[in-house]
Amino acid sequence: MSIETISLSGRKKVVSNKEMTFLERLYLVAIFKGLVITIKHFFRRKKTIHYPEQVRVRSDVYRGQHQLKRDEQGRENCTACGLCALSCPAEAITMKAEERKANEKHLYREEKYASIYEINMLRCIFCGLCEEACPKDAIYLTTSKVLVPSSYEREDFIFGKDKLVMPLDVAMKNAQLKNAN
Amino acid sequence: MIHIPDFANANAIQITFCILAFITVITAFLTIFSRNPIHSAIYLVICFFSIAGHYLLLNAQFLAIVHIIVYSGAIMILFLFTIMLMNLNEKHEVHKPRITRLGAIVSFCLICIVLIAIFINSKPIVGEYDSTGEDFQSIKVLGKILLNEYMVPFEFASILLLVAMIGTVLLSKKEKLKK
Amino acid sequence: MDSTFIIEKSVVILVVFAVTMIMAMYSTWAERKVAAYLQDRVGPNRAGWGGLLQPLADGMKLFSKEEFIPNTPNKFLFVVGPAIAMSTALMTSAVIPWGDKLHLFGRDILLQATDINIGLLYFFGVVSVGVYGIMIGGWASNSKFSLMGAVRAASQMVSYEIAMGLSMIALLMMTGSLSLREISMQQAEMNWNVFYQPLSFLIFLICAFAETNRTPFDLAECETELVGGYHTEYSSMKMGFYLFAEYANMFISATIISVLFFGGYNYPGMQWMVENAGVNPANVLGMVVLFAKICFFIFFYMWVRWTIPRFRYDQLMHLGWKILIPLSIINIMITGVVMLRGEIAAYLGF
Numbered sequence: 001m002s003i004e005t006i007s008l009s010g011r012k013k014v015v016s017n018k019e020m021t022f023l024e025r026l027y028l029v030a031i032f033k034g035l036v037i038t039i040k041h042f043f044r045r046k047k048t049i050h051y052p053e054q055v056r057v058r059s060d061v062y063r064g065q066h067q068l069k070r071d072e073q074g075r076e077n078c079t080a081c082g083l084c085a086l087s088c089p090a091e092a093i094t095m096k097a098e099e100r101k102a103n104e105k106h107l108y109r110e111e112k113y114a115s116i117y118e119i120n121m122l123r124c125i126f127c128g129l130c131e132e133a134c135p136k137d138a139i140y141l142t143t144s145k146v147l148v149p150s151s152y153e154r155e156d157f158i159f160g161k162d163k164l165v166m167p168l169d170v171a172m173k174n175a176q177l178k179n180a181n
Numbered sequence: 182m183i184h185i186p187d188f189a190n191a192n193a194i195q196i197t198f199c200i201l202a203f204i205t206v207i208t209a210f211l212t213i214f215s216r217n218p219i220h221s222a223i224y225l226v227i228c229f230f231s232i233a234g235h236y237l238l239l240n241a242q243f244l245a246i247v248h249i250i251v252y253s254g255a256i257m258i259l260f261l262f263t264i265m266l267m268n269l270n271e272k273h274e275v276h277k278p279r280i281t282r283l284g285a286i287v288s289f290c291l292i293c294i295v296l297i298a299i300f301i302n303s304k305p306i307v308g309e310y311d312s313t314g315e316d317f318q319s320i321k322v323l324g325k326i327l328l329n330e331y332m333v334p335f336e337f338a339s340i341l342l343l344v345a346m347i348g349t350v351l352l353s354k355k356e357k358l359k360k
Numbered sequence: 361m362d363s364t365f366i367i368e369k370s371v372v373i374l375v376v377f378a379v380t381m382i383m384a385m386y387s388t389w390a391e392r393k394v395a396a397y398l399q400d401r402v403g404p405n406r407a408g409w410g411g412l413l414q415p416l417a418d419g420m421k422l423f424s425k426e427e428f429i430p431n432t433p434n435k436f437l438f439v440v441g442p443a444i445a446m447s448t449a450l451m452t453s454a455v456i457p458w459g460d461k462l463h464l465f466g467r468d469i470l471l472q473a474t475d476i477n478i479g480l481l482y483f484f485g486v487v488s489v490g491v492y493g494i495m496i497g498g499w500a501s502n503s504k505f506s507l508m509g510a511v512r513a514a515s516q517m518v519s520y521e522i523a524m525g526l527s528m529i530a531l532l533m534m535t536g537s538l539s540l541r542e543i544s545m546q547q548a549e550m551n552w553n554v555f556y557q558p559l560s561f562l563i564f565l566i567c568a569f570a571e572t573n574r575t576p577f578d579l580a581e582c583e584t585e586l587v588g589g590y591h592t593e594y595s596s597m598k599m600g601f602y603l604f605a606e607y608a609n610m611f612i613s614a615t616i617i618s619v620l621f622f623g624g625y626n627y628p629g630m631q632w633m634v635e636n637a638g639v640n641p642a643n644v645l646g647m648v649v650l651f652a653k654i655c656f657f658i659f660f661y662m663w664v665r666w667t668i669p670r671f672r673y674d675q676l677m678h679l680g681w682k683i684l685i686p687l688s689i690i691n692i693m694i695t696g697v698v699m700l701r702g703e704i705a706a707y708l709g710f
Contacts, residue, residue, distance in 0.1 A: 031668060038398045038667045048402045219499060223437070226492065246481040254488025255518055261495055262514050265507060320478075320538055 063126045063141035065148050066119055068165040071109055072175035076165060077138035080114035084130035084139055092123035093130060110136075117164060121148045121157040198238055205231040218264045222257060229253045243323060364467070373454070373473045380453045384608040385415040387658055391607070394662040422600035430593045432502040441497020442594065442601035448490040449608035455479035456615050457541040459625045459647040463639045471625075471643065472541060479540040480532070483616060484525060487571055491517045493605065494573075494580065498590035509589030512673065513580030517571055519680040524567035526688035527560045530695040531620060544624035549631065554621040559691045561621045563684050568613040570680070573606060575665040579673055614657035618650060625650040 006012075023029060049056050058064070069077045080097035098115040100108045107113075130139050143166075151157060208228040215221045229252045236245035327335050389404070389411065396403030404411030432438050456479075459471035476482060491514050498510020531553060535543050547553055554561045570577040581589030588594075591602045618624060625646035633642035671679070697704065 031664075034667045035663060038663060041400055042394075042397045044400055046397070046402045047400050050402075050405075217433075220434075223496070242476060242478050243481070246478050246485045249485040250481065250488050254485065254491070255521070258488075258491050258495065258514050258518050261499075262511060262518075265495075265499055265511060320532070321536055 058145050061142060062145060063128050065121075065141070065144045065146040066124075066130070066159075066164055067140050067144045068117065068161065069138050069140060069143075070166050070168070070171035072171070072178060073106070074168050074171045074175075075107060075109040076113060077109055077136045078114050078117065079110045079112045079136055079138070080117070081112075081135065083133045083135060087129045087133035088124075089127060089129060090123045090125050092120045092125075094118050094120075114161070117161050119159050119164065121159055122154065194238060198235070201231050201234045201238070204228075205235070219261065222261050222264055225260075226253050226257045229257065243320070368467070368469055369473065372469070372471070376453050376456075376458070376473050377450065380450055380608060380611060383611045383654075383658075384449075384604055385419075387607040387610060388418060388603070389414050390658065391662050391665075394659065395666050398663070398666045419600070422597050425596040427598070428593075428595040430502055432500050432593075434500050437496050437500035439598070441493050441500055442598045442605070443493075444496065445490065445493025445605040446601045446608075448486050448493060449605040449612065452483050452486045452612045453615070455482050455540055456612075456619060457544050457624060458650060459643045460545075461639065462643055471647065475539060475541045478538045480528065480538045480543075480620075483540075483612075484521070484528075488517075488521055490605075490609070493602075494590045497594070497602070501590070501593035503593050505586045505588070505592045506590050509580045509586050509592070512586075513573060513590060516573075516577065516579060516676060516680075519677065520567045520570035520577075520684075523563055523680055523684035523688055524571065526685060526692065527563035527567065528620075530560045530688065530691045531557050533692070533695050533699060540619055540624075544619055544626065547623040548626050550623070550626075550628050552621060552623045552626075557621070557691075557695070559687065561617075563688050563691070564621070565617065566679075566684065568617060569661070569664070570676070572609045572613055572661075574610065574661055576668040576671050577676060578670060579676060582670055584670075610658060610661055611654065614654045614661065615650075617657050618653035622653050 071077055080095050082095065082097075085091075085093040085095060094116070095114045095118070096116040097112055100111050100113055104113075126141060128141050131141050148157075148159075205228055208224045208231065211224040212221045212228060215224060229248065233245040233248045233253075236242075236248060392414070393403040393411070404414040407413040407417045429435055429438060454473040455476060457470075457472045457475070461468045461470050463469075494513040495510045498506040498513070501507070532538065534553070534556060535546055537543060537546075543553075573580050579589075580586075581591065586592070591599050594602060625643070627646065627649040630642055630646060633645060
């Protein structure tokens, strides 16, 4: 088989520069054909997803807003080791570590925890390197399935622990599911 | 004899005529006097519109509209078009020598005297208008008159236009390269 | 002139004006909807049911935008430009017969603002004046893009006016009248001019596209080359006026096409309706029919806009001067021969 006849995509078209006939040069037929094509689209089912009401099904590996995990007893996983901040290529993560008090054992899993944990969503590129770097399974981008919402102020995009930590009831539900399994 | 209008008892048509005449004369002068060529073209457009208004006052609707279509709608557009493309500014104004200006003023005054003399000596129309019962605004009547009574001048005019058109086509046509 | 006549005419004028405005407003909505539907989208659907309040929202937005006037040698002309465009767009509706007549309060009311015997020429006159809005605005903007847009618009409209006028002459030879009312009346009972003058209709349609600066002839405002064309420097409601004028022009030319070629307010069986159902129902139905025709042509404008790409400038001029004008002259000759076929046959001795 010669190179001229091979078509890898199967949609190869040979362009010809032949002289157009009079009817073709009028373009009226071509315009009419085009109009028919567009009017067919007019009656087709629309593909739009009405976003706030309908949400497209996201893939399992979709990386959205970060979530700081809790374990089955509802304790925060994060130990403020700082590896996520170190791995972050956009330098979006800052945190402040603190030692766990005796009466806080039910809140934090390990002896050290992050008293402040902030992600600047304007800097974040949602690459997921923090998730890979985390040794304690504390930060995930794939679980929340939430788009970071838009806002008018720059300050509103610095997300603290109030927005990032997984809600307690979700953690409890997860634990129940795990026990059931 | 000069007819002096009675301003105190003027009717609506006379008032309209006065306003229109005022606009016509003022814009015609502004056309000449304004330094910016675009402004003078626009004043000329307004002048044409007021002349169309005069036609309407004479109950010549066909003429009025044709005047607007041809003069304001086509010719002045092309005028504006060329002025815009040439980008004329006041800076480019050429200073004419004094003798030319003096000559222009003298010849203008002479023409004025001749015109005023003609207007003063011309006789006003005596008698009433004849009513033929025909509507001279309808294109049927107009066409019949143009192609019967005024056949020859009409055809001459059309040949003149045709020649002008062929001339422009020839001018704009590219010379074919000789092989 | 009695006072009832003045009241009657003012009411008719007001209604015509309001209808033109509303149609232009909802053309913007329809344009977006049609564009969306032709591209498998749904279009504006947030403001009101199906986005029906969208024109109001657009108007509010344009009114509340910053009014910016560029550093131009003539601010007055900069403001006058959109004003001319808007007023000429609204002036044409005066001569259009929206229906025959209504019988109300014991008098016959003509459904037309004014029936002048040069109606069609009036339309041409107003259209030719409409170029000034674009030219003056484009020049006063003091911007190269605007100037180029204005120059393009002017040359395009002047060239296509010729073909448009010539295509009309063939029609006028048949009708023998310039009054739009008389032309509508001649087309009663499916006696539509489009069946007698199809070529004239085609030329007129193409020229109407060019005159309203619609795609595929929207070179005066083509985004790819001239940013926004003649309205590049405009903002706020002045820009809104330009856009609005375009839609008003579209409505008017759709109306003119329906009146000249598609029978205006006539529909088959109108005479029967007048005799059996009375004057008023027959004419109300006539108006509805006319508006259906107009809406179809507005839709057609949009349909073509979202189907055909823009012409190149030399192609545009080629089409106008070298194809449409000779074609319309040939059409005039054919019409003349057909009209005088009896005399010609007698002369040749058949």
